[in-house]
Amino acid sequence: EVQLVESGGVVVQPGGSLRLSCAASGFTFDDYAMHWVRQAPGKGLEWVSLISWDGGSTYYADSVKGRFTISRDNSKNSLYLQMNSLRAEDTALYYCAPEPESGSYHFDYWGQGTLVTVSS
Amino acid sequence: QSALTQPPSASGSPGQSVTISCTGTSSDVGGYNYVSWYQQHPGKAPKLMIYEVSKRPSGVPDRFSGSKSGNTASLTVSGLQAEDEADYYCSSYAGSNNLIFGTGTKVTVL
Numbered sequence: 001e002v003q004l005v006e007s008g009g010v011v012v013q014p015g016g017s018l019r020l021s022c023a024a025s026g027f028t029f030d031d032y033a034m035h036w037v038r039q040a041p042g043k044g045l046e047w048v049s050l051i052s053w054d055g056g057s058t059y060y061a062d063s064v065k066g067r068f069t070i071s072r073d074n075s076k077n078s079l080y081l082q083m084n085s086l087r088a089e090d091t092a093l094y095y096c097a098p099e100p101e102s103g104s105y106h107f108d109y110w111g112q113g114t115l116v117t118v119s120s
Numbered sequence: 121q122s123a124l125t126q127p128p129s130a131s132g133s134p135g136q137s138v139t140i141s142c143t144g145t146s147s148d149v150g151g152y153n154y155v156s157w158y159q160q161h162p163g164k165a166p167k168l169m170i171y172e173v174s175k176r177p178s179g180v181p182d183r184f185s186g187s188k189s190g191n192t193a194s195l196t197v198s199g200l201q202a203e204d205e206a207d208y209y210c211s212s213y214a215g216s217n218n219l220i221f222g223t224g225t226k227v228t229v230l
Contacts, residue, residue: 059217110165
């Protein structure tokens with residue numbers, strides 16, 4: 001059974017930093033590209049970032065480019081999102097999701113998310 | 121890039137059909153056959169209902185169908201059931217390794 005467990009979400013002040021983690025199990029983690037998607041409270045879904053299966057390629061939404069860094073450790077079946085210079089508009093539930101086929105850009109498995117709140 | 125445009129709400133009686141539109145541009149919806157649809161119940165993670173415009177994942181009822189014409193994709197739910205009441209989001213590949221989601225549609229079963 002595929003399981004994705006996000007963690008690391010807390011309340012942080014504007015301008016602060018945070019590192020989210022996603023522990024994956026039930027599938028061959030290093031076979032799949034991984035994404036982060038977020039959802040602000042009461043709002044819609046927003047794609048955040050993508051990392052290739054080997055970590056060699058990373059991509060970001062314009063809204064987070066230069067502030068967030070996606071990474072992975074295939075030996076630990078884990079995905080990360082380093083979030084710097086946080087803003088109020090980064091407040092959201094952050095989900096990780098594997099991409100079932102390279103370049104398919106759809107997600108058939110989601111975690112339950114971890115909540116990041118940026119507030120003073 | 122701006123979010124894809126969906127109607128805020130849609131509704132139908134049990135057994136009826138409802139169709140949700142998802143309008144983008146030639147740089148996203150119109151340019152690629154990588155449109156997906158997700159169902160999200162309150163407090164739950166999204167669930168994939170349609171991918172690559174019209175393909176249904178295993179386990180999704182055939183009451184759910186997807187299509188695309190030009191820059192607009194559509195999700196049709198036939199034979200509406202109470203459990204179909206949820207928020208629905210479309211998404212589309214937008215080139216340059218970017219993905220965009222729709223604004224979301226709340227479906228109400230009357």
